[in-house]
Amino acid sequence: xxxxxxxxxxxxxxxxxxxxxxxxxxxxxxxxxxxxxxxxxxxxxxxxxxxxxxxxxxxxxxxxxxxxxxxxxxxxxxxxxxxxxxxxxxxxxxxxxxxxxxxxxxxxxxxxxxxxxxxxxxxxxxxxxxxxxxxxxxxxxxxxxxxxxxxxxxxxxxxxxxxxxxxxxxxxxxxxxxxxxxxxxxxxxxxxxxxxxxxxxxxxxxxxxxxxxxxxxxxxxxxxxxxxxxxxxxxxxxxxxxxxxxxxxxxxxxxxxxxxxxxxxxxxxxxxxxxxxxxxxxxxxxxxxxxxxxxxxxxxxxxxxxxxxxxxxxxxxxxxxxxxxxxxxxxxxxxxxxxxxxxxxxxxxxxxx
Amino acid sequence: xxxxxxxxxxxxxxxxxxxxxxxxxxxxxxxxxxxxxxxxxxxxxxxxxxxxxxxxxxxxxxxxxxxxxxxxxxxxxxxxxxxxxxxxxxxxxxxxxxxxxxxxxxxxxxxxxxxxxxxxxxxxxxxxxxxxxxxxxxxxxxxxxxxxxxxxxxxxxxxxxxxxxxxxxxxxxxxxxxxxxxxxxxxxxxxxxxxxxxxxxxxxxxxxxxxxxxxxxxxxxxxxxxxxxxxxxxxxxxxxxxxxxxxxxxxxxxxxxxxxxxxxxxxxxxxxxxxxxxxxxxxxxxxxxxxxxxxxxxxxxxxxxxxxxxxxxxxxxxxxxxxxxxxxxxxxxxxxxxxxxxxxxxxxxxxxx
DNA sequence: CTGAAAGCGCTTACAG
DNA sequence: CTGAAAGCGCTTACAG
Numbered sequence: 001x002x003x004x005x006x007x008x009x010x011x012x013x014x015x016x017x018x019x020x021x022x023x024x025x026x027x028x029x030x031x032x033x034x035x036x037x038x039x040x041x042x043x044x045x046x047x048x049x050x051x052x053x054x055x056x057x058x059x060x061x062x063x064x065x066x067x068x069x070x071x072x073x074x075x076x077x078x079x080x081x082x083x084x085x086x087x088x089x090x091x092x093x094x095x096x097x098x099x100x101x102x103x104x105x106x107x108x109x110x111x112x113x114x115x116x117x118x119x120x121x122x123x124x125x126x127x128x129x130x131x132x133x134x135x136x137x138x139x140x141x142x143x144x145x146x147x148x149x150x151x152x153x154x155x156x157x158x159x160x161x162x163x164x165x166x167x168x169x170x171x172x173x174x175x176x177x178x179x180x181x182x183x184x185x186x187x188x189x190x191x192x193x194x195x196x197x198x199x200x201x202x203x204x205x206x207x208x209x210x211x212x213x214x215x216x217x218x219x220x221x222x223x224x225x226x227x228x229x230x231x232x233x234x235x236x237x238x239x240x241x242x243x244x245x246x247x248x249x250x251x252x253x254x255x256x257x258x259x260x261x262x263x264x265x266x267x268x269x270x271x272x273x274x275x276x277x278x279x280x281x282x283x284x285x286x287x288x289x290x291x292x293x294x295x296x297x298x299x300x301x302x303x304x305x306x307x308x309x310x311x312x313x314x315x316x317x318x319x320x321x322x323x324x325x326x327x328x329x330x331x332x333x334x335x336x337x338x339x340x341x342x343x344x345x346x347x348x349x350x351x352x353x
Numbered sequence: 354x355x356x357x358x359x360x361x362x363x364x365x366x367x368x369x370x371x372x373x374x375x376x377x378x379x380x381x382x383x384x385x386x387x388x389x390x391x392x393x394x395x396x397x398x399x400x401x402x403x404x405x406x407x408x409x410x411x412x413x414x415x416x417x418x419x420x421x422x423x424x425x426x427x428x429x430x431x432x433x434x435x436x437x438x439x440x441x442x443x444x445x446x447x448x449x450x451x452x453x454x455x456x457x458x459x460x461x462x463x464x465x466x467x468x469x470x471x472x473x474x475x476x477x478x479x480x481x482x483x484x485x486x487x488x489x490x491x492x493x494x495x496x497x498x499x500x501x502x503x504x505x506x507x508x509x510x511x512x513x514x515x516x517x518x519x520x521x522x523x524x525x526x527x528x529x530x531x532x533x534x535x536x537x538x539x540x541x542x543x544x545x546x547x548x549x550x551x552x553x554x555x556x557x558x559x560x561x562x563x564x565x566x567x568x569x570x571x572x573x574x575x576x577x578x579x580x581x582x583x584x585x586x587x588x589x590x591x592x593x594x595x596x597x598x599x600x601x602x603x604x605x606x607x608x609x610x611x612x613x614x615x616x617x618x619x620x621x622x623x624x625x626x627x628x629x630x631x632x633x634x635x636x637x638x639x640x641x642x643x644x645x646x647x648x649x650x651x652x653x654x655x656x657x658x659x660x661x662x663x664x665x666x667x668x669x670x671x672x673x674x675x676x677x678x679x680x681x682x683x684x685x686x687x688x689x690x691x692x693x694x695x696x697x698x699x700x701x702x703x704x705x706x
Numbered sequence: 707c708t709g710a711a712a713g714c715g716c717t718t719a720c721a722g
Numbered sequence: 723c724t725g726a727a728a729g730c731g732c733t734t735a736c737a738g
Contacts, residue, residue, distance in 0.1 A: 008714095008715060008716085009715065009716060009717095010715075010716095018724075018725085019724070019725045019726075020715090020716080020717090020725090021717080021718080021724075021725060021726080021727095022723085022724055022725070024716065024717060024718085025717090025718090025723095025724085028717085032723070032724090033723065033724085034723055034724085037723080037724085051467070052715080052716070053412070053714085053715050053716065055408050055411040055412040055417075055714080055715075055716090056412055056714070056715035056716035056717085056730090057715080057716055057717075058408040058716090058730090059406070059408040059409055059412055059714090059715080059716070059717095059729095059730045059731065059732085060715080060716045060717040060718080060729080060730055061716085061717065061718090061730085062730070064408075069452070073437075074433045074434070074436050074437035074440065075430065075433050075434040075437050075636070075651070076430075076433070077428065077429075077430060077433070079433065080427040080428050080429070080430070080432065080433035081427070081428045083427050083452070084426075084427035084428050084454060087427065087452055087454045088454065091453070091454070096451055097451065097452045097453075098449055098450065098451060098452070099422070099436070099440055099450045099451070099452045100440075100444070100450075101437060101440045101441065101444070114404070120407055120449065228636070228637065228639070228640040229639070229640075232640070254636070254637065254640070257637060257640040257641060258640050260640075261640050261641070261642065283428070283581065283607070284581065284607065284610060284637055286581070286582070287581040287582075287585070287607070287610040287611050287613075287614050288610060288614070288641060289614065298428070361730095361731060361732085362731065362732060362733095363731075363732095371708075371709085372708070372709045372710075373709090373731090373732080373733090374708075374709060374710080374711095374733080374734080375707085375708055375709070377732065377733060377734085378707095378708085378733090378734090381733085385707065385708090386707065386708085387707055387708085390707080390708085405731080405732070406730085406731050406732070408730080408731075408732090409714090409730070409731035409732035409733085410731080410732055410733075411714090411732090412713095412714045412715065412716085412730090412731080412732070412733095413713080413714055413731080413732045413733040413734080414714085414732085414733065414734090415714070
């Protein structure tokens with residue numbers, strides 16, 4: 001495919017008056033070559049603009065110097081941000097970064113069945129993807145190192161946030177504002193409803209409510225798949241309960257925005273009638289003044305990459321790293337009105353009980 | 354790095370009772386092998402779970418079967434969406450997808466200086482990145498095929514939208530609503546202010562205004578770098594002119610949201626006082642009811658990938674593909690009030706002239 | 707249709 | 723410190 005013959009190690013060696021073996025050593029290993037020789041070879045390599053063939057090197061060493069990034073979505077901010085962080089440190093460490101988009105179950109299946117066997121990578125980073133036991137075994141079988149970025153399982157080394165803590169923070173923020181009837185829009189992954197993350201986030205809500213002796217109305221906990229439009233629909237359900245919630249906690253900022261749209265369309269105001277809080281601190285959250293729980297996504301990517309590199313070097317890094325989250329108060333949450341009757345903006349039938 | 358010895362072509366050949374050469378042909382080329390032989394080899398390969406070593410194949414053929422995606426940002430929806438489209442068809446065509454994040458000028462420089470020489474890829478697609486003449490020459494020198502996704506230069510094959518047309522549509526939408534004092538928040542790339550895209554978008558505005566005999570107040574055309582916060586600041590400038598605009602056109606949805614925040618904070622309403630229109634149809638635009646010009650981003654990625662594949666196959670595809678855009682009317686734009694004085698919500702000094 | 711042989715461009719024990 | 727040699731796992735003319 002490449003036009004003009006590229007200069008090879010042999011060319012450099014000849015030009016420098018040494019054997020290919022010595023040239024190779026001079027260019028790679030620190031020791032075992034006379035300083036003068038090393039310099040001469042380096043100089044020639046530079047002059048000839050020599051660059052080693054990665055294929056040949058890989059074939060000879062059995063190492064690929066590349067890692068696979070397994071990502072379920074690319075069109076959502078969270079994933080792009082995470083990948084950006086990963087790419088940065090992996091690339092800087094001299095690794096090639098292969099992108100694998102495995103949106104649906106089939107795609108993921110195909111990935112785990114083929115990639116490992118292809119020996120294309122030394123490691124794989126799964127970005128917030130739940131990995132089944134079977135899939136994990138495939139990977140381990142082939143000896144590739146695996147790390148989770150934004151993952152939540154403790155099955156392999158990971159860097160993520162504490163999902164339960166994030167939701168707990170959001171819940172406590174609302175409780176502090178005097179809210180008691182707090183609704184939650186829970187997100188689940190369409191093809192893996194047993195995914196632990198939801199248990200984590202959902203758990204944080206129950207913990208905070210219980211700890212503060214606030215009863216939970218199960219009618220106010222609705223579940224849907226990730227996405228603003230889905231959340232908007234879920235919010236419609238919440239507006240249909242007998243007594244409206246005074247606050248809504250969504251599992252993501254996108255979902256919070258979806259909920260807000262429904263609230264507004266119903267003629268209610270945010271935060272006067274209903275407070276809304278999201279999770280993420282999506283870059284647009286700032287622009288729409290959305291109160292949220294900030295999670296450091298890019299940092300998770302950076303740290304996960306460092307974790308992977310440490311593992312690859314044979315070190316014993318901390319295999320379970322959780323990054324802190326914190327509430328970012330903006331203008332979609334406000335004090336709950338004590339005298340709130342819930343009937344003011346009621347839909348038909350709401351005042352009945 | 355990999356644990357157990359993987360099964361090689363030689364293993365398959367031995368097991369099938371043929372030479373490695375024949376095994377190779379049986380597995381790859383369609384012709385030149387007896388049907389029975391081919392089947393036997395295929396069967397053995399399957400049973401042994403044989404997968405060819407990509408390194409060896411590449412070294413032997415001189416082809417890499419992989420393409421580089423050069424992306425300036427990963428944290429913005431536009432880029433993630435584009436990459437998603439590209440990855441899908443490239444992966445399906447059997448190519449590896451290498452991700453190169455080249456945010457700053459140095460990163461881009463490093464990429465163009467090193468990558469081509471490394472012969473790691475057969476092709477590169479630049480995602481909305483302006484490529485200098487020098488950089489393009491480097492690539493061509495090495496014989497790699499190059500394609501632009503979302504690019505705007507006509508220097509190499511590309512798939513994009515017609516920037517001028519998109520802005521023209523937005524402008525005409527506002528004109529049709531009766532707006533005359535239309536402001537535009539123009540976006541520029543921080544490190545390449547001479548980038549043609551801005552000329553394209555900006556041009557569409559001038560064309561539409563001129564064509565409709567509406568005078569342009571240069572005070573209402575402000576320039577800033579991409580980003581909601583920057584646009585919010587640019588909007589402050591627009592609120593400082595003597596006579597306020599009745600509508601604002603932003604070069605992206607993020608920017609439109611930034612402008613809206615400033616407008617609201619100034620005590621003005623959208624769209625009653627000032628209409629706002631963006632460009633993109635970002636997924637969140639729907640949730641905040643933002644009127645915008647929709648561009649098919651994922652499609653651009655898909656098509657660009659197909660364009661690249663066609664080029665790689667030696668075909669002669671259409672080297673300049675522009676995808677259509679269209680206005681998506683939501684609730685941030687409304688009819689201009691004829692009786693608008695511009696003084697109602699004025700800041701100090703605004704009424705003076 | 708099939709096999710023996712050379713080669714792709716490196717790396718790395720093994721000797722000196 | 724340095725070189726000759728073998729090998730990494732394929733592919734592909736070149737003969738049959």
